[in-house]
Amino acid sequence: MRYIPAKKIVLPVKNEIDLFGSTHMMNIYRGCDHGCIYCDSRSECYRSGRPEEDFGTVCAKENALFLIEKELQARRRHDTAKKIIGTGSMSDPYNSFEKESELTRGALLLFDKYRCGVCVITKSALVSRDADLFTSISKHSPVNVGITVTTTDETLCREIEPNASAPARRFKAIKTLSEADVFCGVHMNPILPFLTDNEKNIRKIVEEAAAAGSSYVLCYGFGMTLRKGNREYYYENLDKARPGLKEKYMKTYGRKYNVVCENAEELAAAFAGECEKNDLLYRVKDINAAWKKEKTKQKKLFEYE
């Protein structure tokens, strides 16, 4: 890991839908070493000005915690509205260096100190290390920890997400978080055509999520995105693991950006049915209402105290 200069780390969110209702976003790290072969963050459109940089090399922003504290102090002075800080949309905040560097943990300590909410998305079981801080933040602000699981098949997982935690460890992290009363759920995207787009996989993820104590399972579309940069990387790696599959993609989807599974409707029905059977939230508006409600509950607690 190397350090890179940074001016700002916590930025206002323009489109709330992207980060599940967060008001701000934070990326302490740039790049990610989980190695997911479908990663959209590899797309050229995100890499203007630094095309030579390898996305798989993690960079941490210099003086990150000092900058975050300065930004939170300034924002508190100018704007008293509740802030919810989202992280995990462009790089995983729990990459392999976080265990030692504890930068994400340091940021959570600051969110607790400055009474900000947080929404985290990760593919690492390391997130459960910070259960104590998520519990503490939940006492004053909304918390939502989303762990992405695209397959329960360990072998397939190694092919498509080579350095991320094994699916069983991700479900174990959900269990640890839910036992600590942290609002958490499973994110299922992307769904990869001809690889993870089968009912058995979808139902198994939902079942395991429910068994682990997840509050919700989220799937915002049955497909994936492919554009310049991530398409080439995806195809190159598909070719290594599954010869012939790249050609099937090219024949079916050409150069489409939105790649929708051919059986998307059947998968959507199976997904909704399985979530209802397991009493799990799955609609974005219900999920957002639920984790925001935690804040309302806490507010009322304070009012009576």
Ligand code: SF4
């Ligand atoms: S964890 Fe997320 S950011 Fe990291 S490689 Fe995978 S998809 Fe990309």
